[in-house]
Amino acid sequence: xxxxxxxxxxxxxxxxxxxxxxxxxxxxxxxxxxxxxxxxxxxxxxxxxxxxxxxxxxxxxxxxxxxxxxxxxxxxxxxxxxxxxxxxxxxxxxxxxxxxxxxxxxxxx
Numbered sequence: 766x767x768x769x770x771x772x773x774x775x776x777x778x779x780x781x782x783x784x785x786x787x788x789x790x791x792x793x794x795x796x797x798x799x800x801x802x803x804x805x806x807x808x809x810x811x812x813x814x815x816x817x818x819x820x821x822x823x824x825x826x827x828x829x830x831x832x833x834x835x836x837x838x839x840x841x842x843x844x845x846x847x848x849x850x851x852x853x854x855x856x857x858x859x860x861x862x863x864x865x866x867x868x869x870x871x872x873x874x
Contacts, residue, residue, distance in 0.1 A: 830856030
């Protein structure tokens, strides 16, 4: 989907899910869902590199993780569901690490 619609993407809001036996879905950690986040991020990084090479003004493809899970200090705080502080930062760190690894692997090829 990213490759097919890349020219229309300006911001990415990444989410991962898991399905139960009845087919219902629940949010999962970004790197632990049914979606291959590596392939999604690789397609986004590839598109970004194409835009940079073409000198496009919209070469930056900003992304944000979806709702984070409560963890650590957030467990004791009252927050809106999915909008704690620590959980979304963990998701962002995971996705940025994945992005960096993809950039380096593509540079090595």
